[in-house]
Amino acid sequence: MNTLKLRDYTGKALSECTILELYNAALALTQDACRNRGYNSGKKKVYYISAEFLIGKLLSNNLINLGIYDDVKAELAEAGKDITELEEFEYEPSLGNGGLGRLAACFIDSLATLGLPADGVGLAYHCGLFKQSFEDRKQHMRPDYWRKWGMANWMKRTDKHYKVQCGDLELLSTMYEIDVTGYGSKCGRLRLFDLDTVNEGLIGSGIGFDKKEIEKNLTLFLYPDDSDEDGKLLRVYQEYFMVSNAAQLILDECVERGSNLHDLADYAAIQINDTHPSLVIPELVRLLTEKGIEEKEAYQIVTDVCAYTNHTILAEALETWPKHFFKAVVPHLMPIIKRMNDAVKAKYEEPSVQIIDEYGNVHMAHMDIHYSHSVNGVARLHTDILKETELNNFYKLYPEKFNNKTNGITFRRWVIECNPELTELITEKIGEGWKTDARQLEQLIPYAEDETFLQCILNRKNTKKHKFSAWIEQYQGDKVDPESVYDVQIKRLHEYKRQQLNLLWAIDRYLHIKDGYRPRRPVTVFFGAKAAPAYVIAKDIIHAILAFSSIVNNDPEVSPYLKVVMLRNYNVSMAEKLIPASDISEQISLASKEASGTGNMKFMLNGAVTLGTMDGANVEIAELVGEDNIFTFGQSSEEVIEHYKNADYVAKNWYKKDKRLAAAVDFLVSEEMLEAGDRKLLKQLYDELLGKDWFMTFPDFESYCKTKDKALAAYEDRMGWAKKMAVNIAKAGYFSSDRTIDQYNNDIWHLEKDC
Numbered sequence: 111m112n113t114l115k116l117r118d119y120t121g122k123a124l125s126e127c128t129i130l131e132l133y134n135a136a137l138a139l140t141q142d143a144c145r146n147r148g149y150n151s152g153k154k155k156v157y158y159i160s161a162e163f164l165i166g167k168l169l170s171n172n173l174i175n176l177g178i179y180d181d182v183k184a185e186l187a188e189a190g191k192d193i194t195e196l197e198e199f200e201y202e203p204s205l206g207n208g209g210l211g212r213l214a215a216c217f218i219d220s221l222a223t224l225g226l227p228a229d230g231v232g233l234a235y236h237c238g239l240f241k242q243s244f245e246d247r248k249q250h251m252r253p254d255y256w257r258k259w260g261m262a263n264w265m266k267r268t269d270k271h272y273k274v275q276c277g278d279l280e281l282l283s284t285m286y287e288i289d290v291t292g293y294g295s296k297c298g299r300l301r302l303f304d305l306d307t308v309n310e311g312l313i314g315s316g317i318g319f320d321k322k323e324i325e326k327n328l329t330l331f332l333y334p335d336d337s338d339e340d341g342k343l344l345r346v347y348q349e350y351f352m353v354s355n356a357a358q359l360i361l362d363e364c365v366e367r368g369s370n371l372h373d374l375a376d377y378a379a380i381q382i383n384d385t386h387p388s389l390v391i392p393e394l395v396r397l398l399t400e401k402g403i404e405e406k407e408a409y410q411i412v413t414d415v416c417a418y419t420n421h422t423i424l425a426e427a428l429e430t431w432p433k434h435f436f437k438a439v440v441p442h443l444m445p446i447i448k449r450m451n452d453a454v455k456a457k458y459e460e461p462s463v464q465i466i467d468e469y470g471n472v473h474m475a476h477m478d479i480h481y482s483h484s485v486n487g488v489a490r491l492h493t494d495i496l497k498e499t500e501l502n503n504f505y506k507l508y509p510e511k512f513n514n515k516t517n518g519i520t521f522r523r524w525v526i527e528c529n530p531e532l533t534e535l536i537t538e539k540i541g542e543g544w545k546t547d548a549r550q551l552e553q554l555i556p557y558a559e560d561e562t563f564l565q566c567i568l569n570r571k572n573t574k575k576h577k578f579s580a581w582i583e584q585y586q587g588d589k590v591d592p593e594s595v596y597d598v599q600i601k602r603l604h605e606y607k608r609q610q611l612n613l614l615w616a617i618d619r620y621l622h623i624k625d626g627y628r629p630r631r632p633v634t635v636f637f638g639a640k641a642a643p644a645y646v647i648a649k650d651i652i653h654a655i656l657a658f659s660s661i662v663n664n665d666p667e668v669s670p671y672l673k674v675v676m677l678r679n680y681n682v683s684m685a686e687k688l689i690p691a692s693d694i695s696e697q698i699s700l701a702s703k704e705a706s707g708t709g710n711m712k713f714m715l716n717g718a719v720t721l722g723t724m725d726g727a728n729v730e731i732a733e734l735v736g737e738d739n740i741f742t743f744g745q746s747s748e749e750v751i752e753h754y755k756n757a758d759y760v761a762k763n764w765y766k767k768d769k770r771l772a773a774a775v776d777f778l779v780s781e782e783m784l785e786a787g788d789r790k791l792l793k794q795l796y797d798e799l800l801g802k803d804w805f806m807t808f809p810d811f812e813s814y815c816k817t818k819d820k821a822l823a824a825y826e827d828r829m830g831w832a833k834k835m836a837v838n839i840a841k842a843g844y845f846s847s848d849r850t851i852d853q854y855n856n857d858i859w860h861l862e863k864d865c
């Protein structure tokens with residue numbers, strides 16, 4: 111029973127409190143409730159090391175997990191206060207960027223919920239990614255000072271400090287902790303390291319700062335601009351700082367729990383989330399040998415402890431650092447990495463599997479694979495591609511290490527919290543069980559034939575669409591018709607995700623409407639995306655979307671039928687508002703390139719229907735819902751891989767033979783666009799598409815347009831559409847991160863549950 115009352119934390123009547131006082135009181139209450147629950151513990155613990163934890167706002171999620179949301183809401187209501195005011199007041203932590211970071215956040219929620227002893231380990235960025243605004247229809251970036259108002263109070267400063275030596279530079283860390291509440295369970299922890307000397311005053315205009323001043327800049331930003339050498343070096347400093355702290359913490363804690371270090375694998379599992387934490391491997395070898403363990407044995411211990419998750423096949427994200435970077439930042443690790451490389455070389459001659467290549471570059475993923483006991487991909491197709499193509503030479507050496515762990519999402523945040531309307535409807539039909547056992551959602555299947563239920567689903571979607579429409583108008587002034595189809599693509603801006611394909615469709619529709627076509631129902635195309643600071647074409651795509659939206663939205667002939675909305679500063683909180691309101695989930699990456707996607711799962715769970723390629727986890731979604739309940743199009747991953755192998759794709763040929771496509775592409779540099787936008791940027795994008803189109807937008811254009819037309823037509827059969835929604839919701843249970851984490855535990859970590 112909850113005995114904690116908000117008024118005990120305010121010192122005065124709630125009705126007299128400011129919003130900040132109420133917020134801080136709710137935060138303190140949450141922390142006490144968490145302490146009362148206690149923390150999952152046990153002999154063996156998993157340390158999930160990640161450069162990102164995109165945790166989203168914390169208050170409501172924590173209150174829900176702790177089972178006290180309704181009590182706090184009622185107490186506030188009694189005092190004439192509305193809990194949504196606190197929710198809106200809360201500032202979203204900026205500790206992550208995209209899918210990988212959001213996945214890490216879902217995982218720590220599930221780890222706590224399942225009673226598994228676990229820590230997330232990362233960095234306490236001051237400004238995280240950046241805050242996006244649009245000026246002159248271009249992306250502008252400002253520091254995101256998220257540790258303000260009450261937010262910093264979520265991070266408890268501890269008295270743990272570690273020395274981290276980087277060449278001549280000695281850094282002293284401080285560890286912070288954020289409680290991670292599980293749903294009806296004990297809690298876990300997110301442990302974030304910072305440097306007291308970091309100085310936000312170093313930030314100049316935009317997000318610029320002196321990249322050489324490591325003591326002052328180390329944890330200012332997540333993924334600082336690495337377009338120059340100093341930026342790249344800074345990333346290596348960050349990565350080493352993160353893992354050295356993690357390694358020291360792990361060894362300390364394991365010894366405290368009784369490990370003699372030879373048996374470290376009985377006390378710790380380390381999950382290396384992508385290659386950013388890979389240096390934990392040589393760092394652990396270094397620390398173990400310092401403590402008297404033979405280097406050869408240290409290799410084995412580290413291999414038994416570490417497991418590596420690959421999140422992408424894109425070369426740019428498979429980190430490779432020149433040897434001289436390591437000599438500058440971690441000279442003491444270089445001899446270890448060299449000896450680890452020699453050990454590999456002695457066993458395997460094949461050049462493509464070496465850790466250090468012939469040019470002296472260190473391949474982080476290669477080190478991970480040789481010195482971990484598990485290598486997993488994040489969706490079935492992705493893992494197959496790793497095994498058969500990208501990492502085939504490694505798979506041949508270590509078939510037993512490779513395994514798949516299809517991603518998942520926490521249903522607490524992605525439906526219970528963000529869509530209480532749908533949650534209530536589901537619970538009314540099938541009871542509470544699905545909240546802890548997501549597979550029970552399947553019990554909804556019979557209701558997909560029940561017209562009353564289907565009407566309820568439509569009504570609740572409608573409520574969410576109206577709410578979002580009101581919110582977006584207030585937030586950025588866009589007027590959106592709730593009767594329009596909400597067609598939504600929200601994710602990082604990357605050419606492989608192909609926001610440009612969606613834009614070309616919108617241009618094509620615009621041209622049709624100008625030609626006199628009058629669609630039966632309007633469509634609103636929503637884009638939400640940040641482009642990495644140094645990613646020029648991604649920024650050009652944002653610019654083209656903004657320029658085009660200004661043309662469409664201001665054209666009285668077109669805007670009753672088509673609107674394009676580019677959301678400013680897209681983040682987790684916005685996704686929580688928009689996903690429940692969405693009709694069509696755009697998952698249109700070039701087949702083979704999206705490792706999994708997790709947005710696709712969130713949309714499905716909230717009754718949006720996927721329009722997507724057979725890529726990443728879309729493949730598994732398609733299998734689960736059946737072809738009547740998803741719209742798929744485009745080249746298969748096999749075809750795409752074949753084209754890359756043969757290097758036979760020529761964009762211009764597609765442009766020449768498809769008039770509709772050519773008209774849409776040409777519109778990018780039309781008079782209207784050049785008036786609305788910047789000639790250089792638009793021309794740059796046009797040239798990129800015609801001259802390269804590396805992610806093969808053109809070959810998929812025709813089938814995309816046809817399939818989208820089919821989806822829009824299907825939308826008009828409201829009962830038919832509601833049935834698709836119901837099946838998607840009912841089949842979403844597989845994508846609970848509780849299932850994913852259970853699989854990690856059963857196959858890789860082998861922890862005992864503390865419950």
Ligand code: CBF
Pocket residue numbers: 208209210211213421422427488517704705706707708726
């Ligand atoms: O596995 C989580 C996600 O990671 C990425 O975002 C990544 O950063 N590599 C991938 O792009 C997604 O496909 C994947 O879902």
